[in-house]
Amino acid sequence: MSFLLHEIVYFGRSIPWIIIDAMPYFRKWKLQPNKIPSAEEQWSCTKQVLFSHFTIELPLIWLFHPTAEALGMQTYHVPFPSLKTMAPQIFLFFFFEDFFHFVAHQALHTGILYKHIHKIHHKYSAPFGLAAEYAHPAEVFILGTGTILGPLLYCYFTANLHIITVYLWIVLRLFQAIDAHSGYDFPWSLHNIVPFWSGAEHHDFHHMAFTNNFSTSFRWWDRIFGTDDKYREYRARVQASKKALKNATKEQLLEMEQKLMAEVEAEGIIAEREAEARGVLGGKSKTVKTQ
Ligand SMILES: [Zn+2]
Ligand SMILES: [Zn+2]
Secondary structure, three states, X not given: OXXXXXXXXXXXXXXXXXXXXXXXXXXXXXXXXXXXXXXXXHHHHHHHHHHHHHHHHHHHHHHHHHXXXXXXXXXXXXXXXXXHHHHHHHHHHHHHHHHHHHHHHHHXXXXXXXXXXXXXXXXXXXXXXXXXXXXXXXXXXXXXXXXXXXXXXXXXXXXXXXXXXXXXXXXHHHHHHHHHOOOEOOOOOHHHOOOOEOHHHHHHHHHHHOOOOOOOOEOHHHHHOOOOHHHHHHHHHHHHHHHHOOOOOHHHHHHHHHHHHHHHHHHHHHHHHHHHHOXXXXXXXXXXXXX
């Protein structure tokens, strides 16, 4: 049931984004409007995601239920917990996962961890909904730990957690991950209402620039540790250019934005090469041999 829930929500939530990508009307809200995923790209991504789901997630999910019961999680019990009980627990899981991801994701950006594991997820410099879990099975395992360890620890220490709360948390976490990869920033997107929510506008930059914005749900850790400097500089440059081009046509504005994006992406390609050459513990770059 846990596996089915994951599959239904993952692909179900991706469908609206596939439709939106197929409709030119929505292009004005696309963060990188010149990069629309093709049907072939989306299909090959789906196959890789399904491979990971069946080889890694299915066996792990099989272990989840007995582990949860051994830790005293309520599974078949009724009545279900109230929203008042669930809300703070789910917030705690969001907080835990976000920090876990912030640290683990940065580790995945170094040396062999990047080269052999995280590079797969960075195949798309302009992500789309389906690409949220497009990753090496080891990455699914490492980063998935952040999602599931929170509830397990909570259950261990408080002995007061219902599986329905965990399911609701997983559904919300899937929505967060898929929407963050959607590539669209609408005026009604959550981060425009809740300023510390990351959303697509935050994570799309991570894929485009290869650096900055390592967390998942919230912006605070990147802000506190300064791993959003390039992102904020880029946003400021876009704003300044827009101001300077006050009377420009739509085409001129688009051209300006694409020029800035191309610069960021070019820097990202160099940063990626450097990351691959760097030691895991952040040691000096090895000399990259030229052929
Ligand atoms: Zn990354
Ligand atoms: Zn991503």
